[in-house]
Amino acid sequence: MTVNRQWLLARRPQGMVTEENFEYRESPVPEPGKGQVLVRNLYLSFDPTQRGWMEDRESYMPPVGIGEPMRAGSVAQVVASNHPGYAAGDLVQTLGGWQDYLVVDGSAGGIGLSRLPPGVTPQMALGVLGTTGQTAYFGMLDLGQPESGQTVLVSGAAGATGSVAGQIARIKGCRVIGIAGGPDKCRWLKEEARFDDVIDYKSENVDSRIGELCPDRVDVFFDNVGGDILEAALNHINLRARIVLCGGISGYNATEPQPGPTNLMNLVVMRARMEGFIVIDYVDRFAEGAAALAGWMQSGELVHRDDVQEGFENIPATLNRLFTGQNIGKQMLKIAEPS
Ligand SMILES: NC(=O)c1ccc[n+]([C@@H]2O[C@H](COP(=O)([O-])OP(=O)(O)OC[C@H]3O[C@@H](n4cnc5c(N)ncnc54)[C@H](OP(=O)(O)O)[C@@H]3O)[C@@H](O)[C@H]2O)c1
Structure with missing residues (x-):
């Protein structure tokens, strides 16, 4: 040493x-x-x-x-x-x-x-019990406020944060659609994480697939990606939808400022709310998040x-x-x- x-x-x-x-x-x-x-x-x-x-x-x-x-x-x-x-x-x-x-x-x-x-x-x-799981927990529950029977869409869904966020919505009784890259990640999301459906953004048209898979529109969009995927999701939001801005990884390596969505007026039309957050603001409540996440892991409802x-x-x-x-x-x- x-x-x-x-x-x-x-x-x-x-x-x-x-x-x-x-x-x-x-x-x-x-x-x-x-x-x-x-x-x-x-x-x-x-x-x-x-x-x-x-x-x-x-x-x-x-x-x-x-x-x-x-x-x-x-x-x-x-x-x-x-x-x-x-x-x-x-x-x-x-x-x-x-x-x-x-x-x-x-x-x-x-x-x-x-x-x-x-x-x-x-x-x-x-x-899963650290800031990653806590991000999914507080982002989905505090900001997304999913209600049983609602439709929840998650981007970056096969990742550490997105996969937990989607499963929490499923545990709360929602229908959950994930957006992820490639057949292996999409298969894992459906078979292991038990998402109801998955969109492979690398091989499918995200906008039209959201429309097909969410006939009742999207009540909560938990976004990890931003860019075109955020814009596509905003085309399908429901009345009083909650758009949780967790991250925007598609723009993190961009050398120019990234353009925002062209359809923000959909928030007005749908009386929707879009809100960002940083998980460290929840540090005083981490014991609550960890206890809930650990409980779902033990009961087999949450995989990671x-x-x-x-x-x-x-x-x-x-x-x-x-x-x-x-x-x-x-x-x-x-x-x-x-x-
Ligand atoms: N707000 C907060 O407090 C907070 C805290 C933690 C994390 N976050 C955010 O949560 C998101 C996920 O973080 P994580 O740590 O859980 O990482 P992760 O999702 O496990 O890994 C990142 C994933 O992003 C996807 N990705 C990368 N480039 C992409 C692109 N151009 N378009 C679409 N997808 C892309 C890749 O999945 P595919 O193979 O599916 O493309 C990759 O596996 C990030 O946006 C991060 O900034 C926010």
């Missing part, structure tokens, strides 16, 4: 991220000061929002600085602690970044530092998939799997197992 391997942000991306955007460095393992905790990253989370953190623009978090370790959520293990709340060996969740070791303020709390609940594995903590890559050298390339659709479920990378 002498060397801290790190991937630093070296250059801001134009378009898709490449390895040129990062620089590998080895530095000494930091010493924890008063009230601080030294942790070792075990599992890294990969999230589309990291692409936004690489841009030099105002957002819900400051941009990652040039020369800083790339920001990332992680599950880590406490190596040494100068804080009474943590002891060596504890498994924690933190914003660990692309590095082996970091020191964290022991009082950070929330997404800064929190202990893994008993029985929760690192993969669950980053995926994790995509765990390995190897410190593969960290930069793993980010792009989200934007090429290579990830099968929640994208993570394992650096080490708990000791």
Whole structure:
């Protein structure tokens, strides 16, 4: 334990991220000061929002600085602690970044530092019971407000967030249609996640298929993609529909500002509501979300998939799997197992 391997942000991306955007460095393992905790990253989370953190623009978090370790959520293990709340060996969740070791303020709390609940594995903590599952839970229930018998449409439906969001709507008694890329993901959504129907946006006309599959129109659209898919969905909204803007991954690598939907007036005509959200605003209610999600997992109503890559050298390339659709479920990378 002498060397801290790190991937630093070296250059801001134009378009898709490449390895040129990062620089590998080895530095000494930091010493924890008063009230601080030294942790070792075990599992890294990969999230589309990291692409936004690489841009030099105002957002819900400051941009990652040039020369800083790339920001990332992680599950880590406490190596040494100068804080009474943590002891060596504890498994924690933190914003660990692309590095082996970091020191964290022991009082950070929330997404800064929190202990893994008993029985929760690192993969669950980053995926279905972590911010990913919480995004699906609060986005679908607080904003989408699905009611039994209604029709719910989800884009990015085979992904970590979309697949959970759609299943929650199904659990609440809705008819759920997913939009995803490719036959394998579509098959999984129907056969395992038990979506009522699926649209393969890579081989089908999304607009006309929504019309065919949603004869009573769409009451809730949970959107992870934006762009043409958002526009197509807006053509089919019902009276008082809720459009939940969770993300817009189709535009994250765009080099020009993306045009908005041309049919926003449908919101007026249909007295509909479109609203964005950021999951960290719900951090005080994460225990509620985790309890509900864990209960549905135990009863077999909620399934999920994790995509765990390995190897410190593969960290930069793993980010792009989200934007090429290579990830099968929640994208993570394992650096080490708990000791
Ligand atoms: N608001 C919040 O607080 C919050 C929190 C977490 C995540 N999010 C958002 O939730 C969405 C999903 O995130 P996730 O972590 O669960 O990732 P994910 O869905 O597991 O992975 C990303 C998926 O997006 C799809 N995709 C990529 N490029 C696309 C394109 N141009 N057009 C259509 N689909 C594309 C791919 O699926 P296909 O193979 O099906 O194309 C890919 O597998 C993102 O938009 C993210 O920003 C929001």
